[in-house]
Amino acid sequence: MSPYYYLVLSAALFTIGAVGVLVRRNAIVVFMCVELMLNAVNLTLVTFSRINGSLDGQIMAFFVMTVAAAEVVVGLAIITSIFRTRRSASVDDANLLKY
Amino acid sequence: MITAHGIQSYAWLLVAIPAASALILLTLGRAADKWGHLLGALVPVGLFVYAVFLFFSVKGQSNRKVDLHMFSWIPVARFRVDAGLLLDPLALVFVLLITGVGSLIHIYAVGYMAHDPGRRRFFGYFNLFVAAMLLLVLADNYLAVYVGWEGVGLASYLLIGYYYTRPSAATAGNKAFFANRVGDVGLSIAIMLMFAYFGTTSFAGVFGHFGHGGNATTGVATAIALMLLLGACGKSGQFPLQTWLPDAMEGPTPVSALIHAATMVTAGVYLIARSAPVFDATSAARTVVTIVGAITLLYGCINGAGQDDLKRVLANSTVSQIGYMFLAVGLGPGVYAIGIVHLLGHGFFKAALFLSAGSVMHAMNDRIDMRRFGGLWRVMPITFFVFVCGYLAIIGFPFATGFWTKDKIIEAAFDKGGTSGYLLGIIALVGAGLTAFYMTRALVMTFLGKRRWEPDVHPHECGPVMWLPMAVLAVLSLVGGWLLIFGGGVQEWLTPSVGPSVEAGVHTVSKPVLTAITLVVVALGIAGAWVAFGTRTIPEEQPQNVTVVTRASRRNLYADAFNEAVLMRPGQWFSRALVFFDNRGVDGVVNGLSASFGGGSSRFRRLQSGFVRSYALSMLGGTVAVIAVLLAVRFQ
Numbered sequence: 223m224s225p226y227y228y229l230v231l232s233a234a235l236f237t238i239g240a241v242g243v244l245v246r247r248n249a250i251v252v253f254m255c256v257e258l259m260l261n262a263v264n265l266t267l268v269t270f271s272r273i274n275g276s277l278d279g280q281i282m283a284f285f286v287m288t289v290a291a292a293e294v295v296v297g298l299a300i301i302t303s304i305f306r307t308r309r310s311a312s313v314d315d316a317n318l319l320k321y
Numbered sequence: 322m323i324t325a326h327g328i329q330s331y332a333w334l335l336v337a338i339p340a341a342s343a344l345i346l347l348t349l350g351r352a353a354d355k356w357g358h359l360l361g362a363l364v365p366v367g368l369f370v371y372a373v374f375l376f377f378s379v380k381g382q383s384n385r386k387v388d389l390h391m392f393s394w395i396p397v398a399r400f401r402v403d404a405g406l407l408l409d410p411l412a413l414v415f416v417l418l419i420t421g422v423g424s425l426i427h428i429y430a431v432g433y434m435a436h437d438p439g440r441r442r443f444f445g446y447f448n449l450f451v452a453a454m455l456l457l458v459l460a461d462n463y464l465a466v467y468v469g470w471e472g473v474g475l476a477s478y479l480l481i482g483y484y485y486t487r488p489s490a491a492t493a494g495n496k497a498f499f500a501n502r503v504g505d506v507g508l509s510i511a512i513m514l515m516f517a518y519f520g521t522t523s524f525a526g527v528f529g530h531f532g533h534g535g536n537a538t539t540g541v542a543t544a545i546a547l548m549l550l551l552g553a554c555g556k557s558g559q560f561p562l563q564t565w566l567p568d569a570m571e572g573p574t575p576v577s578a579l580i581h582a583a584t585m586v587t588a589g590v591y592l593i594a595r596s597a598p599v600f601d602a603t604s605a606a607r608t609v610v611t612i613v614g615a616i617t618l619l620y621g622c623i624n625g626a627g628q629d630d631l632k633r634v635l636a637n638s639t640v641s642q643i644g645y646m647f648l649a650v651g652l653g654p655g656v657y658a659i660g661i662v663h664l665l666g667h668g669f670f671k672a673a674l675f676l677s678a679g680s681v682m683h684a685m686n687d688r689i690d691m692r693r694f695g696g697l698w699r700v701m702p703i704t705f706f707v708f709v710c711g712y713l714a715i716i717g718f719p720f721a722t723g724f725w726t727k728d729k730i731i732e733a734a735f736d737k738g739g740t741s742g743y744l745l746g747i748i749a750l751v752g753a754g755l756t757a758f759y760m761t762r763a764l765v766m767t768f769l770g771k772r773r774w775e776p777d778v779h780p781h782e783c784g785p786v787m788w789l790p791m792a793v794l795a796v797l798s799l800v801g802g803w804l805l806i807f808g809g810g811v812q813e814w815l816t817p818s819v820g821p822s823v824e825a826g827v828h829t830v831s832k833p834v835l836t837a838i839t840l841v842v843v844a845l846g847i848a849g850a851w852v853a854f855g856t857r858t859i860p861e862e863q864p865q866n867v868t869v870v871t872r873a874s875r876r877n878l879y880a881d882a883f884n885e886a887v888l889m890r891p892g893q894w895f896s897r898a899l900v901f902f903d904n905r906g907v908d909g910v911v912n913g914l915s916a917s918f919g920g921g922s923s924r925f926r927r928l929q930s931g932f933v934r935s936y937a938l939s940m941l942g943g944t945v946a947v948i949a950v951l952l953a954v955r956f957q
């Protein structure tokens with residue numbers, strides 16, 4: 223199977239994630255879309271690693287996973303605390319930091 | 322030029338003592354109120370005694386130019402100004418005039434200002450004036466002259482505005498200051514020219530470039546001379562800067578007598594006579610000086626004839642008499658001394674006239690309108706006598722001061738020769754007639770005729786503190802002129818300073834004939850005034866249906882109106898236009914710039930909407946744009 227299909231899949235996943243970030247209001251969903259984009263990128267890295275026959279891309283994927291795990295911890299904590307104070311998980315409601 | 326020795330080395334005290342006295346009187350404040358006037362009056366008397374000794378000390382020498390070097394004032398690279406005094410004949414006659422007449426007027430002022438709460442302040446200013454005036458005449462370089470020049474201007478301003486609660490006095494002080502400022506610019510430009518061309522401002526250094534072996538061109542001489550003349554015109558109240566002098570009469574009468582008649586206003590004549598070598602080198606500038614003198618002497622006479630204010634009559638008379646002096650010093654080599662002689666004589670008789678006018682004012686509750694005087698000779702005989710002495714002196718009555726000094730100027734004007742000589746001579750002659758006219762008018766309206774007093778005045782003769790100085794000046798008015806020219810007199814004495822006095826070999830009009838003509842003209846003036854004012858009743862209110870000349874004379878020949886229309890109004894328009902430009906133009910640009918930045922940024926910050934998703938969209942857009950550009954570059 224040609225590794226290029228993986229690239230196409232990865233592009234599709236990234237697009238879905240990006241659109242999801244832009245159009246969805248719920249913070250949890252936005253958050254999951256961000257994760258989706260990160261994993262799409264991981265897939266690309268692994269694919270290129272396979273194509274080039276080097277391990278660099280796979281190591282990079284591990285790093286991304288580590289960052290994503292940390293991000294989940296911080297992000298979920300923020301979302302939870304916003305939900306507790308405002309009774310809403312909509313990103314449009316949390317717009318106090320502005321002009 | 323020899324170095325000062327003996328008592329001459331103490332000449333700097335002439336400036337230092339009155340300056341110190343002024344400092345004491347003005348800084349001690351009320352603590353000095355009790356004795357301030359005594360100190361103030363004692364200072365010039367002491368200086369006069371010293372000046373007499375100084376005079377004889379210099380007179381005893383064969384070389385009558387004494388230099389007293391004090392210290393190096395401004396030593397900057399090539400530019401050196403030394404503070405020094407020049408004790409030469411010209412300076413000494415001025416020192417004697419200033420301290421002598423000054424002493425008399427200071428003593429008079431003790432009585433005149435007796436009821437004034439600010440008498441100490443008055444004497445402080447008065448001593449300040451004496452210090453500045455003595456520095457002016459004693460300095461041996463133009464820069465120090467300038468310091469004295471500004472000093473007397475300051476004292477004059479302070480004293481004109483002495484009654485500062487009166488708006489008219491404050492305005493008159495400002496007017497004098499502005500007119501003097503115009504003149505001072507001329508003097509300062511002259512000094513700058515001297516420095517630019519000669520690199521020095523000392524008299525000896527500058528004059529070395531003129532005359533035999535000098536390298537100054539006529540153009541430079543004319544430029545410097547004309548700028549000096551501008552300065553002289555401002556200080557001496559000469560055309561076209563003459564209008565401040567009559568207004569200066571707002572000050573107390575001793576001020577009018579000392580500063581605005583006898584000494585300060587003659588500083589212009591001093592400056593021109595002192596700069597004789599410069600003026601000798603340029604006939605063009607001398608011609609301008611004579612023209613200024615001739616115009617001013619007629620102007621002063623015509624103005625004096627229409628005033629109802631006694632002091633204003635005398636002020637215009639001062640303007641006119643200084644016009645005579647300018648005419649004399651403008652006639653050039655050989656005539657400078659005559660101008661100075663008239664200056665000294667004028668110092669005597671004009672001081673006498675002013676002091677008697679002050680005595681009249683004192684008696685009439687400070688009212689000065691001659692239409693409400695009349696018949697004062699019976700109640701104020703001493704004042705009347707002094708005024709008559711001054712009157713005889715100024716009109717040139719035979720053997721009084723003016724006869725010796727003023728008539729010499731008329732003679733010298735005719736002796737200039739040619740059409741211009743005749744023209745100047747006739748102007749001077751007409752001036753003599755007009756002088757007789759307005760002085761007779763003042764005499765008749767003040768002292769003779771019916772009493773037209775306001776009901777609440779009770780005139781009385783003044784005390785001896787006032788009439789004694791007046792009497793001395795009256796005697797000097799009668800015999801002073803004769804003393805001044807006796808045996809060559811002052812003219813010969815002045816030779817080392819302004820060159821020998823030369824009489825024309827052949828007179829245009831022979832001397833006895835000219836004297837006769839002058840006396841006839843003067844008699845006509847007196848007769849005219851007697852017919853117009855002596856034989857008729859003088860109305861107590863100013864008559865309104867008068868001739869064009871009288872109307873013009875009452876309004877200073879429209880000189881004030883001219884200054885207002887031509888100088889003041891355009892100046893006001895100009896400054897208003899500048900204010901408009903500043904508010905709308907300069908401020909507009911600055912405010913507009915800040916407003917556009919402020920408005921722009923307040924619109925710009927709306928982009929910070931707080932919506933996370935729109936930030937994400939712009940990040941996505943940015944990323945896509947960057948990638949697109951990279952690809953475009955890669956695959957073009």
